[in-house]
Amino acid sequence: MPPELVNVFKALAHESRLRLLGLVAQREHSVQELAAAVGVSEPTASHHLALLRDLGLVSRRVEGNTHWYGFEGDALRDIARQVLTREGVARLADQTPRRDSPEAVITNFIDAEGRLTQIPAARKKRHAVLAWLVRKFDDGRRYPERELNEMLLRFHWDSATLRREFIGYRMMARERGVYWRLPEADWRAADSAAPID
Numbered sequence: 001m002p003p004e005l006v007n008v009f010k011a012l013a014h015e016s017r018l019r020l021l022g023l024v025a026q027r028e029h030s031v032q033e034l035a036a037a038v039g040v041s042e043p044t045a046s047h048h049l050a051l052l053r054d055l056g057l058v059s060r061r062v063e064g065n066t067h068w069y070g071f072e073g074d075a076l077r078d079i080a081r082q083v084l085t086r087e088g089v090a091r092l093a094d095q096t097p098r099r100d101s102p103e104a105v106i107t108n109f110i111d112a113e114g115r116l117t118q119i120p121a122a123r124k125k126r127h128a129v130l131a132w133l134v135r136k137f138d139d140g141r142r143y144p145e146r147e148l149n150e151m152l153l154r155f156h157w158d159s160a161t162l163r164r165e166f167i168g169y170r171m172m173a174r175e176r177g178v179y180w181r182l183p184e185a186d187w188r189a190a191d192s193a194a195p196i197d
Helices: 003-012 015-026 031-038 042-054 073-083 086-094 102-108 123-134 145-152 159-168
Strands: 058-063 066-071 172-175 178-181
Touching (some): 003 015, 015 058, 015 066, 031 042, 031 066, 042 066, 102 123, 123 159, 145 178, 159 172
Antiparallel strands (some): 058 066
């Protein structure tokens, strides 16, 4: 099965995420409203919403200090077209990624909650996981270290190592405690040394 579909099914196989998706399908909600409605903390709601947003199921808009989340029906229609037909189901048998592909590597290091089970030791696997993670950050946006850490902690407890690896592989730049994502053309290759400055 394609990794993106595996991730969709993993995301939807969680009661809180299903409830959040149902709520935003009714109307746009703020994180605060969603957290209260589902009975979770705001950071937990934000984590679940980030997973749904990564999959294209939910959109986010910022209004002052408030993040508003809405439903993206097109993503569900795309999934239905890919899978919910006899031909779509039959195609799943032919779409198993190679064991060493970035998609397969990522699937092996992410749990059902969308969190990293560990930071891979092997360079190629580590690079694949870092690339997957850094793409969760918006192009052109500056992230103070505190905000970057909060976001990284949703995925793994060792935010300091992840920050250093982003810098070492030139996936992010840093200046005076502020980080931003660099263009993929600037990233170091997986097999290159990644000195930490």
